[in-house]
Amino acid sequence: MQNEHQIFGIRAIIEAINAGKEIDKVFIQKEAQGELMQDLLKTLKRNNVNFSYVPIEKLNKLTKNNNHQGAVATIAPISFVSLETLIEGVLEQKQNPLFLILDQLSDARNFGAIIRTAECSGVDGIIIQKQGSAPVNGDTVKTSAGAVFNIPICKVDHIKDAVFYLQGSGIKTVAATEKTENHLYDIDFKQGVAIIMGSEDKGVNPSVLKIVDEKAKLPMYGTISSLNVSVACGAFLYEVVRQRL
Structure with missing residues (x-):
């Protein structure tokens, strides 16, 4: 899922990155496990996307307790230049x-x-x-x-x-x-x-x-x-x- 400035849910974030969406930063739940999470981490590293590990409380606050699955991405409101x-x-x-x-x-x-x-x-x-x-x-x-x-x-x-x-x-x-x-x-x-x-x-x-x-x-x-x-x-x-x- 996403709102104007956020995407939450592991699969949604992976799809957004693969589609060329301008992702500014991804927040990942500390000690999050699972095959899908590993796929996300590989996608982030492959595409040089900025990410950091945060407590689950931070993710709950960002999404107002939506089903974030341990990952929230912020979408940049601008396009970056090389x-x-x-x-x-x-x-x-x-x-x-x-x-x-x-x-x-x-x-x-x-x-x-x-x-x-x-x-x-x-x-x-x-x-x-x-x-x-x-x-x-x-x-x-x-x-x-x-x-x-x-x-x-x-x-x-x-x-x-x-x-x-x-x-x-x-x-x-x-x-x-x-x-x-x-x-x-x-x-x-x-x-x-x-x-x-x-x-x-x-x-x-x-x-x-x-x-x-x-x-x-x-x-x-x-x-x-x-x-x-x-x-x-x-x-x-x-x-x-x-x-x-």
């Missing part, structure tokens, strides 16, 4: 594009808030990882104030591959991280650039930090010494806007 299509399409139109890479950002509301700021600050495309990223769901759409429909979003298997591809296309990559002495305001953002923001708890993956062109941090004066990722992202994006005005 990395090559995104970058080549933007580079044909402008010389100094602005891309945003979100490395394992997992909160849908933070994601929505970032999309809203990205759209307002002229970001040409957002790149996320297929596994472990926040779903594009109702919360994302709501907190983005509809901006999710106005900005291309691309899913990649690995953030590192996206970084290499951008660098090969002449785009400078800048990671937001506390693990540097460079301040945000020391970086030149006038050329084509991709800003990489990390997850809420771990920041940018160390393997990604090793390959970026530059690292930058925001100066901090309080005792907490960390900002919400969507607020930090806004500060980075508007420094790009300031420099390009």
